[in-house]
Amino acid sequence: MSDALVELRGIAKGFGEGEARVQALSDITLSVAAGEVVGLRGPSxxxxxxxxxxxxxxxxPDAGLLRLAGETVWEGRWRRTDLRAFRRERIGFIFQFHNLLPFLDATDNVALAQTLNGVPLKAARQRARALLDYLQVGKRAAAMPAKLSGGEAQRVAIARALANHPRIILADEPTAALDxxxxxxVMDLLRQVAREQAAAVLVVTHDEKIFSRFDRLVSLRDGRIEAESRPEKHELDVI
Incomplete structure (x- = not known):
């Protein structure tokens, strides 16, 4: 796909040696385009x-090709010398639990991701507040994580993931702790982000109640892609 922000071709990965080796992934070929939200499902x-x-x-990886945001990152070896900088610049992460720092308010939790990337604190806080407003949790900008509801905390975590303008958003069970x-x-927010920020969103989930929110569902079994499906479109709810 010419507009793919995530592209894997023939990716393989194993762990261990000899008889103890486990092949975790085999011949994975997958693309995620700008503006697309793709779910990864499958048994443990x-x-x-x-x-x-x-x-x-x-x-x-052990084999294959990995291209991210138009750049070949791995093909036989890492093509980037500073992977931490690449992650900070190109990739946003969202987890099952918000993982906000309990001693920073919502604004500074979002700002911190930027200051680690060299952004001055004043500018980082301005963008943090703009992102919190964008995700309609700006009124909680001064709240400490312990004072946020589960849904509010996850919105702040999404703002933190967006702080450095990533083109790729990776989410690991982002709704498992929510009703x-x-x-x-949360899923409608991710779809909004994908569309408005031209980002590729890849989500690992077991949560059947959100399956209709994906553009595609990719099913894995025993380290291989078993099937792909396109759920019936779910219109964006009013956020």
Whole structure:
């Protein structure tokens, strides 16, 4: 795909040596385009988290090609010398639990991601407040994480993931700790972000209640892509 921001071709990954070796992924070919939200589903041990960590440049593939945001990142070896800088610049992360720092308010939790990337604190706080407003949680900008509801905390976590203008958003079970209504709101926010920010969003999930929010669902089993489907479109809810 010419507009693919995430592109894997023939990716393989195993762990261990000899008889103890486990093949976690085999011959994975997958693309995620700008503006697209793709879900990864499958039973435990199917390779979902391994695949997400490969795209995050945390794990190194054994074979294949990995292109992110138009750049070949791995082909036989890492093509980038500073993967941490690449992750900060190109990739945003959202987790099952918000993982906000408890001693920083919502604004500074978002600003911190930028200051680690060299942005002056004043500018980082301005963008943080703009992102919190964008995600309709600006009224909680001065709140500490302990004072946020689960849905509010996850919105702040999404703002943090967007702080450095990433083109790729990776989410690991982002709705597992939320009820159906809040899970739907979070997924609609991710779809809004994908569309308005021209980002590619890749989500690992077991959460059947959000399947209709994806543009595509990719099913993994035993380290291979078993099937792909396009759920019936779910119109964006009013956020």
């Amino acid at each position: 041990g199917s390779g979902k988290s391994t695949l997400l960590n490969l795209v995050a440049c945390i794990l190194e 159906s209504e809040r899970a739907g709101v």
